[in-house]
Amino acid sequence: MSSTTTPAPGPAPRGKRGLSALVALLLAAILAVGVNMLADRLLPSARLDLTQNRLYTLSDGTAQVLRGLNDPITLRLFYSRRLGAEIPAYGAYADRVRAMLDEYVAVAGGRLRLEVLDPEPFSETEDRAQALGLQGVPVDQSGEQVWFGLVGTNLLDDERTIPFFQPDRERFLEYDLTRLVWELSNPTRPVLGVMSSLPLNGDPRALMMRQPGVGQPYVVMNQLRQFYTVRDVPLDAQVIEPDVQVLLVAHAQNLSDATQYAIDQFVMRGGRLIVMVDPHSESQASRPSPGQPPARDTASNLDRLLNAWGIEAPSNQVVLDQRGAWRVRADPRDRIQAVDYLAWFNVPQAGLSNSEIATAQLSQVTVASAGEVRRREGASIEFVPLITSSERTQMVDAARVRQEPSPARLLAEFAPDGRARVIAARVRGPLNSAFEGPPPPPEGAERPEDFPAHRARTEGPANLVVANDADILEDRFWVRVQDFFGQQVSTPFSDNGALVINLADSMAGGEALVGLRSRGESLRPFEMVEDIRRGAEAQFRQTERGLQERLEATERRLRELRQGPQGQQASAVITPEQRAEIDRAREEIRRTRGELRQVQLELRRDIEGLENRLRLLNIVLVPALLTVFAIGLGIVRARRRAGARA
Numbered sequence: 001m002s003s004t005t006t007p008a009p010g011p012a013p014r015g016k017r018g019l020s021a022l023v024a025l026l027l028a029a030i031l032a033v034g035v036n037m038l039a040d041r042l043l044p045s046a047r048l049d050l051t052q053n054r055l056y057t058l059s060d061g062t063a064q065v066l067r068g069l070n071d072p073i074t075l076r077l078f079y080s081r082r083l084g085a086e087i088p089a090y091g092a093y094a095d096r097v098r099a100m101l102d103e104y105v106a107v108a109g110g111r112l113r114l115e116v117l118d119p120e121p122f123s124e125t126e127d128r129a130q131a132l133g134l135q136g137v138p139v140d141q142s143g144e145q146v147w148f149g150l151v152g153t154n155l156l157d158d159e160r161t162i163p164f165f166q167p168d169r170e171r172f173l174e175y176d177l178t179r180l181v182w183e184l185s186n187p188t189r190p191v192l193g194v195m196s197s198l199p200l201n202g203d204p205r206a207l208m209m210r211q212p213g214v215g216q217p218y219v220v221m222n223q224l225r226q227f228y229t230v231r232d233v234p235l236d237a238q239v240i241e242p243d244v245q246v247l248l249v250a251h252a253q254n255l256s257d258a259t260q261y262a263i264d265q266f267v268m269r270g271g272r273l274i275v276m277v278d279p280h281s282e283s284q285a286s287r288p289s290p291g292q293p294p295a296r297d298t299a300s301n302l303d304r305l306l307n308a309w310g311i312e313a314p315s316n317q318v319v320l321d322q323r324g325a326w327r328v329r330a331d332p333r334d335r336i337q338a339v340d341y342l343a344w345f346n347v348p349q350a351g352l353s354n355s356e357i358a359t360a361q362l363s364q365v366t367v368a369s370a371g372e373v374r375r376r377e378g379a380s381i382e383f384v385p386l387i388t389s390s391e392r393t394q395m396v397d398a399a400r401v402r403q404e405p406s407p408a409r410l411l412a413e414f415a416p417d418g419r420a421r422v423i424a425a426r427v428r429g430p431l432n433s434a435f436e437g438p439p440p441p442p443e444g445a446e447r448p449e450d451f452p453a454h455r456a457r458t459e460g461p462a463n464l465v466v467a468n469d470a471d472i473l474e475d476r477f478w479v480r481v482q483d484f485f486g487q488q489v490s491t492p493f494s495d496n497g498a499l500v501i502n503l504a505d506s507m508a509g510g511e512a513l514v515g516l517r518s519r520g521e522s523l524r525p526f527e528m529v530e531d532i533r534r535g536a537e538a539q540f541r542q543t544e545r546g547l548q549e550r551l552e553a554t555e556r557r558l559r560e561l562r563q564g565p566q567g568q569q570a571s572a573v574i575t576p577e578q579r580a581e582i583d584r585a586r587e588e589i590r591r592t593r594g595e596l597r598q599v600q601l602e603l604r605r606d607i608e609g610l611e612n613r614l615r616l617l618n619i620v621l622v623p624a625l626l627t628v629f630a631i632g633l634g635i636v637r638a639r640r641r642a643g644a645r646a
Helices: 014-042 060-067 081-086 088-108 124-131 167-185 204-208 219-225 257-268 282-286 303-308 407-412 496-508 511-516 527-563 576-645
Strands: 073-079 112-117 136-138 145-153 159-162 191-196 229-232 246-250 272-276 317-321 325-329 338-348 364-368 382-388 393-397 422-429 462-467 479-484 487-492
Touching (some): 060 167, 073 088, 073 167, 081 088, 081 145, 088 112, 088 145, 124 136, 124 145, 145 167, 167 487, 219 229, 246 257, 246 496, 257 303, 272 496, 338 407, 364 496, 462 496, 487 496
Parallel strands (some): 073 112, 191 229, 191 246, 246 272, 272 462
Antiparallel strands (some): 136 145, 145 159, 317 338, 317 393, 325 338, 338 364, 382 422, 422 462, 479 487
């Protein structure tokens, strides 16, 4: 019986292997192109943002504005490439702006058009940028200018511009862009009435007297005008005009009953009210009228209205808060150059309401000589805190901060009671009028025609905000204003301006913009370090105060021994008892001064020791833990391999 053997197949010819590889490569290329075409067709706006802070992810408010566009808007970005070549930081920021604008175009769904233009020197494009109000900046001695701004237009030829993109405002980039688009899509602005004793709109008399820092409008007012038709309401108004949707009453002093009645009836008719009273207006104290001495009456209240509505905002006390207190210059006679001023403090995100859209996205708000807001016992209103201090607070008489306040003394006598204080709150609910009927008009005035009928209560729930601090509006507590080649650039370091605009937006119905403000990073200090430092300094101040009083008493005793009582010249002959008393007084002065120096030295040692421990923790401990972990992991693996071989 014979058998046949089938030979094993040999390797394929080299030519066939090459052809198969070529075909596979071609098919892979076709597949890649097809997948890209399919993704471009089906997912035109799909993007993945892998940045740490989600820099290129638009907020819900921006998406709402862009998707709600009814008419097309054209954006023209004027960017000089030479600027990026000369200053790389601007080149990187230009890429960021361009990428953000591309996101806007993608989300808008065809209702937003973007043009990018390079205005070369002496070109028609440069002339166009200048005519549109953009800011040109020289980069060298030749005088040639570079441009980096944005112009937006709508079908009605309305224009909005960002004259020059500043990298300092990168954290507000989305807010600036969305604000521009929103303004172009909402040409009719709501009316905001403003009633105040402060020069919120500037003081022409100060400008004429060459006091520009005093005479300029508040920054927050310039920002409000970008969104609202701002209308001044006189302090003697008897009626609030019916087209005013939101009324801001900020530190309005000594209002007559007729004007308070006008505010009351505005709320009864359904108007939205923002009230800012103040136990001590730092703004008024630091901005005296030209030719006038500093104001002594710096308090304001609306007790008649607020009390009738179930709210209390006392004007005779201020809140001191150790956490977040500002560092200010100490008295020149003090040995320490700076001290915590407990009446001026920052309220961090933990003290801002997360449930309210006006404050949920804010990082920090600064208040100064603020008072407390609270609900009256038995009131049926809904009381929602917006700004709340920490628990390291104390209430003190407002007189202690009105006339020549002493930060060191406030700190030395500070005794926190463990209670957090509400500084601003939103109030909702049906309200009763504070008046039984219209009061008589002021003497010499007549009642306006078509005076509205009296309303005893609101038809539905009222909506108002009450803050016991009007210095939230003051520039120096939240924004730095710098001149940039003739252009005023405002760089906020706190979110006071955003808070005011958010409150107005939430009341006027424009809540889409609220979540955009202050989305960027903010400074986050080490709270534990700050608490230890503040506690150590408070203890130092208390000890220093006692030693200083003892030192002054001893020095006074020494002068009496040398000169005699009441400054009379003592006898030329000093008795042994007087000499011994003088020596004891000198020794007491020397010892007291030594104790003062020792207390100061211990304060510095505590703070420096804490800093050194933190540095050691960051530099040594973390790498050491990683090293121990790696060694332990290596030992475990070695034992496992040894066990497997066994």
